[in-house]
Amino acid sequence: MRPELHFTPTSGWVNDPYGVTWRDGRYHLFFQHVPGSLVWDVAQHWGHAVSDDLVHWTEQPVVLAPDDADGGIWSGTVVDANVGRMFYTSVAVDAPDLGTVQEARPTDDTWTAWKKVDGAVVPLPDDLDLVQLRDPFVLHDGTSWRMVVGAGLSDGTAAALSWTSDDLEGWTYAGVLTSRRDADRDPVWTGTAWECPQLLRVDDAWVLVVSVWSEGHTRYVAAAVGDLVGDRFEARSWQRLTHGAHYASSAFRDADGRPCLIHWLRGVADLEAGWAGAHSVPHVLGLAGDRVVLSPHPAVADRTVKDGDRTVLVDGPVVEVFGPDGVAGYVLTP
Template sequence: MRPALHFTATSGWINDPHGVTYRDGQYHAFYQYVPGQTVWGPNCHWGHAAGPDLLSLRELPVAIVPGDGDDGIWTGCVVTDDEDNTRAFYTSTTTPDFGIGRIRVATPVDDDWLAWSKDEFVVEAPADLDLIAYRDPFVRREETGWRMFVGGALRDGTAVALSYISDDLQHWTYSGIALQRSTAETEPVWMGALWECPQILSIDGRAIMVSSIWDNDVLHYAGYAVGSYNDGRFVADNWGRLTFGDSYYAPSLFSDSEGRPCLLFWMRGIADEQAEWASAHSIPYLLSLDDDRLVASVHPDVEKHRGGRAESVRVEGTAADVVWSDGEGGELTIASTEAVVSILWKPGEATVVERTAHALNTTCSVPVSGAVRVVIDGPILELSSAGGLLGLPTDLGGTSLQIAADRGDVELFALS
């Protein structure tokens, strides 16, 4: 079953979203794409989709393909300067040793960004660091020019975000390690041995680094640091975990149509092997800070896809938006002809349990604070509150959903 609102490719494998850009009234989203198969492979392409919001994306021709010195076109970012010149910075990999990539530039050859021309390699891994992984450039503008961060892993188990500076987006100078943490450190949260896609932003005068947490070829979750940043150096005051469950990975930072900081995730475990497609992208999330805690809230664009508030516990179709205000414990049940999902809320935590006719399929938990928001879209469930995010595949299917809680207030809307 294919979700109605979450982006999936017509066929093939997708993962990391990146280069999400709002321009001329629509969003462009790029992503790692492996055509012709439903499992990941190192020969990634840059897929491309666009639409008026991130729940209305249409798939476009592949933007950048392997060849000309690239065996794989891996994650990167898209930047437009003051003269409206656009560049894609991506990780160029070669097999079989694709752990250490190189950063290369491509430029669009048309106004719709449908075709791209590859340019030179602009950044390589520093020779004086004992790196076992190096990839995922993120470029942002700073007061003195441009700054690039690249994720890395040192052989001793230290995750690093490496820093580069440029005046013209073409010539880059390595300026050291912006932030690092050992995989041996576990409190208040473990941050892995490699940061994939490390991205640094500012909210309310505080600096935030958000990243994917990787260790020994295992993909874990999205984590973050909150602290201060100055001239290429980040000092962390607090570390936190943003996502829970086994689905969310590869958070991609972007600015929405109003310039607000947002994230989009790759969602694992969503697939239809018979239809020959695998993986999806999440709904967009708006970022804010609550003291030293990073909060991701459902983006207002989701509400544009709501119908009127449901007057009963039943919604037609398999896409719904639920706001559950409780806080004292209770159970929210989402039922279809194929499965029943129960969300068990006790103070500070929600646990999601899915049952089908055959078995108990899924049990996972997430910290909660304040109201709980649940977005269901066919085979995808996303649960969010100020305490964190939980995304997971489900077996919900059929033609309608029955949604009710034994306690608290529930607002229920069909989505389309």
């Protein structure tokens, strides 16, 4: 049951991928991991894997684990390939919805060992009635470093909050980057909270990718194309980006600078072999007007076949399908 082209853990549980970084001639991947478990648990660790080609991954030792200061090490990001900064969500076991953003730094050049930095990285806003906060994503927006964090408000509004920094050290709250209400259904519903918000430049526009969450359930991935105006993201369009197993999209630039996404694939497992969870192959982002289009990364494009007007990647128990409109691959797990 273990696929050849889709990353799976040697053993244990895996969900969200993040922090894909091209550094010193190879890629680093970090991911949510529960060693010794075949089901999700609050006590998430940060796993680590490396690859030369974005397809074949070699798992490394766990780099972050819960301790007395945090009950779970949840999703985040890695920035600054020259020095290395991890920004992650620390959660309490009895109240995981409202996390705090924490930082870790590498203790060696191989990135196999990291040390947590004491203290919360960003101050929480006191003007919002937050019921959910997690999953920092950090980028340079051309003016300053910007951290985007997923959130949910008590009135059912899903939001992305942002902070800015000149040096990745001190962070200033910049307000609500953008938000949508639970009642907003046209052209797509985007839930009551956003997980794993990813903001990146694609061609001449900004794209915001969010994982839609509501009532304790992971739903699907949505995307907006728009403009970054000061500290606000002004969407020109919204769309559903995935169907099926894809969730928790993570954005990165490959070795050639292409904007890419990788996803968690839900429901892929071999319980008898002792592992649960997988990651998608990398997808490349493009634009068709104000619509996001996804296609297989060149690293796997030669392994795809045409099925009518769809592009299909078959890899053992996983089938990724890129529809004719280019919107993110449908995933089947036969």
